[in-house]
Amino acid sequence: MAHEAPVAQDAPASGSPPGVPAGRSARPWDSLRRLARVHCTIEQFLANRPFERGPWLAVAFGLGIAAWFVLPGPWQWAMFLALCGAAAIAGVLVDQTGELDRDLGHLRLAILSTALMAAAGCVTVWAKSSLVGVPGIARPQVAWLEGRVIDRQDEAADNRVRLVLVARVEGAEAPMRLRVNVPLADDAPGAVEGAVVRMRARLMPPAPPMLPGGYDFARAAWFQGLSATGAALGPVQVATPAQGAGSLRAVQQALADHVRARLSGSPGAIAAALASGDRGAIAQADEDAMRDAGLTHLLSISGLHVSAVIAAVYFIALRLLGLFPWIVLRLRLPLVAALAGALAGVAYTLVTGAEVPTVRSVVGALLVLTALALGRDPLSLRLLAVAAVFVMLLWPEAVVGPSFQMSFASVIAIIAFHASAPAQRWFARRDEGWLAGAGRHLAMLLATGVVIELALTPIALFHFHRAGLYGAAANVVAIPLTTFGTMPLIALALLLDGAGLGAPAWWLAGKSLDLLLALAHFTAGLPGAVTMMPTMSFAVFGLFLGGLLWLALWSGRVRLWALAPFALATLATLLARAPDVLISGDGHHVGIANEAPNLLMLRDAKADFARDNLLESAGMRGEAVTLESWPGARCNRDFCSLMLTRNGRAFVLLMARGKDRIDTLELAAACERADIVVADRRLPMACRPRLLKADRALLDRTGGMTLDLTTGKIRTVAETQGNHGWFRIPERPVYPPRPAVTP
Template identity: 60%
Template sequence: MATGVPEVPLGGGPERANAAAQRNWRSAARLSSAADRIETFLAEAGFDRGPWLAVAFAAGIGAWFRLSMPWQWLAVIALAILAAVAAQALWRDRDDRANLRLAVISLAIVVAAGVAIVWLRSAAAGAEPLPSPRVERIEARVLERIDQPAEDRLRLVLAYRDAEAGLARKVRVNVPLAADREGLAEGAIVRLRTRLMPPSPPMLPGGYDFARTAWFQGLSATGSLIGEVEVVQSGRDASSLAGVQRALAAHVRERLSGSPGTIAAAFASGDRGAITRADEEAMRDSGLTHLLSISGLHVSAVIAAAYLLSIKLLALWPWLALRVRLPVLAAAIAAGAGVGYTLLTGAEVPTVRSCIGAVLVLIALALGREPLSMRMVAVAAIAVLLLWPESLVGPSFQMSFAAVLAIVALHGSEPMQAFLAPREESWVVRFARRAVMLLMMGVVIEIALTPIVLFHFHRAGLYGAAANVIAIPLVTFISMPLIALALLFDLVGMGAPLWWLAGKSLELLLAIAHFTATQPGAVKLAPQMDLATIALFVIGGLWLALWRGRTRLLGLAPAALGTILLIGTPAPDMLISGDGRHVGIAGEGARLLMLRDTRSEFARDNLLELAGLEGEPVPLGRWNGARCSRDFCTLAIDRGERRWTLLMARSRDMVEERALAAACDRADIVVADRFLPRSCRPRWLKADRRLLSRTGGLALYLDEPRMQTVAEGQGEHGWWRGAGR
């Protein structure tokens, strides 16, 4: 039946259907073309899945730490598995997409595995912290004893039964050396009265997160001794590995006194507890602090010495040399020496990583393969992350692997291989070539480590490359061999001359450290860089290290952008600790203003480092621009185009509410370590205990203005105990 309305086919007619089909075809063509380009790039750039699998595994672990909620962790795992399934379904029969298919499948699965591994590790190792501070008398078993004579104390890691909560708890207690008792060692049962505190979160945004470290160590609390320690049952001091380590450190310090003895004890046993603060700071600011941490340099020296000595001595036995492959046997002996040294020095993450890497090098040498390769580094990284996935976010793991990646990438580059190629030349020229190589290696390592050091410690030694040119050969070829020989000759009572020589070499090392650290411009201070900036440095560094040929130069782009962002990183105008007691104000001259003249070096150092300042802070009560009473301080500062009025509480005494409300009305920012009444209404921010219990410490940037909190990024991780948890 005809009507006056023309008929229109559903969907807009054939023309619209054809147009839609054409758009879909073009989209598919673009995706196919992009996949072809990626496939070509992977083939031409020499894509090696081994190292990138380690990167993907680390990326999964990092995603778990960065994301806040369990549903987000599950989403990452689900998306990674979906990507692997999609790659297999789309390119299963496409031989021209083999590299792309394998890359997507393998990397996606490993990312999911990284998230799952660290999640499981957190669930298994995490310990519920104490809900609040307490003082109690406990009977506990000593799990670990840590001597710290430089701090005039020792630390005991204890396990006891919390009857009130019905839980077994692991705590760490500081004990003065004067309270030490015979038999106070691993395995002992002790009674003591102690003041216990829940593990502390970062004092300020970007500060050290001890609560996270304690969570993965299984610590429920830390505290200090009240009174005396009663040893109910003595421990196994001399028979345990820790007892041997302490005895060795004590023997070294007995044979070599002063600062050289403390450094020698660190090299021999990994015990750094006796090194003075001044020496620690000098080694840090001179870029030599890595020498105090038993890592690649020390393990490599021990293994190399064991390998060379064993292969030379075994070659003197003709019967054995004719029947056994000496390189294989020497490699096995050297590996045993490396494992023993690793266990003796505490088996820290850098030491374990170095030991794994060195053993892989020995295996490669025994098999006639290339010993220094990115795959070797990748295997070591994955092994460490499987055992301790939480180490990824710590400076030790990051600095250790950044240095090794830099060394391997430098040695594997074509210009460096050409520079080091054998040729006819005098020993003087050969020595000079090796010296130049060592200097270049030091420069490259410093460049690789500087962003990491600034991110974690907010200060870096700029002359470390020059200092390491002398210090590394000094430690590797003089100090450590002399210490080893002195210990050997002590067995027959003839080690004294060797100890004297070792002491002189270590005095030279300390002189280099103190001289370098005191030079003008030796230390670069920086405020806390954000995650985007450090991520650019990591991406650029990995790209430079893991690709080959000119492709690797593309990594300079993110590194350059990260440098620009680092230079432009603003310092916070105001820092407020999580308890509200400590406030730092920057920008009023070259020194930091502090609300309180505190005796806490921890609080002072945190405020200085995160403000990017040095020098002794100025208490606000002595600052001419501030007005302070017994209860409050007020200060006006100019930032940008605005004057900010600050009101900060100094005591917890009661104040007349109407007067306080009037003072708050005149202030832009009010800070207090107690609850303030609702009538206190400043113009921008009231940082009292009610707010700080939710946010943790604060960093305020008043030019914008904006506020950064400790709580950002903590989410529902077990170690964060913000409000509502």
């Protein structure tokens, strides 16, 4: 008798999904089982890899803020909040399916907490924008204004004073907050905080980015409550002198003047910046050298300066109090020293102007002092997360700025690097001579500098389109010199000035600053000291930041997954090419790249601002040359014409440069022969180029734009602004009716 082969009961029939018995069609809960297995895999991943939850919550809060800036308008913001709410509900219900054989505590907590923190970040920045943001004035105007000065900044290097005031403008219904630049020749000695002044000024709406990816002053002005900026057109008149005692700004200015009186030249200007935060007297050449050498962070009061002051006071107080047995037996010295350091840090922050980066630094330093007083680890990502959330709650707009990103990225890099296994092995105690130990610590200092430079390079390229190559090596010398040499000498000199004995200390401080400046100029002058790159896209920047956070916040081999986004972002950055045509928002400035060794400009910019913006956006160094001096261009008093060849195709550009009236028929014929026409005025309908007419009518709606003729991609400022309150399409000017022409 033949035996039939047994049939496996669990073998799936042809076409049945995995896990579904043969002969039975898939049911809805089969998909639920497969989803449950994915949940269990993620849960196991989170359970097997210990990590700090606090930093990830701070990251989620920051992502919610960034989403508000990236998304274009209220409908999209509301949708983002709805998605966060749905994710939070899913986090609550993630293990309520009845199909799981294990608890999903880690996954549920991760989904719920990150969704709520992202929503909180979006709500925070949305609320602040609604509370403090004010629209700018509709159009440029010249008017008389009268108001109270609320801030005064002396900028001797630029030969001007910058006043921030709440003033009534002639013709306006309500007072507005303004920032006005006053030449030193028109300044009034009594125009200080609290005084009521009167002046005639030219006012401008806060300027949007000149080109896509450029600095967005309009956004910064929105969160500062500024309605306009401008320049005084005559002497400032003090209507009502300031009443009461001097302000902190007056104390800051007096301290800066005292330092510059004791130490002249560039060393005195930098010493004043270190002592009082007043950078107005630093020469532009020194600023540029410090920036190109990667040392510009030493000029602004930041974590380095605040930490140096607090640490010095902490250890001095600890040693001095330890000399008195009565105090040692009755008080906990670390707690008292921490309190003294905290008071010194707060005082230093107030005297130096209490700017956002300084406040951010002192908050972090106070948390470190608290950890020291409690006997906890002072350098941890958890404390850094607390400081970050504190700053983002008060200044959520700082998240998209370079100062916030660079300061926190550098500290994250330091903590993550020193917490890694190789660094800890390197720092482990060992039996060795002092020379070998010093060399080992110097090597670790250099390695730390390299890690910081690697972390900051993408941020610098995204915001400034440039990054220094030798900053790590320069900082190995500059940071110890400033921290342990220059700043203590300045503090000692100020202390000895009370007895008239500060001259030797000032001389030594000046020599240390001469050494710092020599290092900056030498480093900046080295071949290849600065890398220039075209504007980086948001997607590439997001890959860099995501990779940095993943690398820093995880532990073990899983952090190496960050190499994937790093590699993609690096490849995209290296393959990026400069746009061929760059057009400013008013159509007045046009830059041509990829055609000559230098950038070609339609006009010779009288100010450095336009030229520098065009060069940075094109990722080019050197000088710009005008089109009329380029052999390939044809220029007359009204237009410049240029032919560009890309991928075998010729593009004819026609760019207006004059203000005279052009015959309509002649203009129409010229436009018909051109592919792209650019003008800083409105062109008639008869002008119809083959591809694009970028006249004032179009640029008022789009803002500045860049054209890549190889790919055909056009980028505009408007597409990066959305419907946020600080970007508005200018109103059409209202002209008086023309008088009737009588025969």
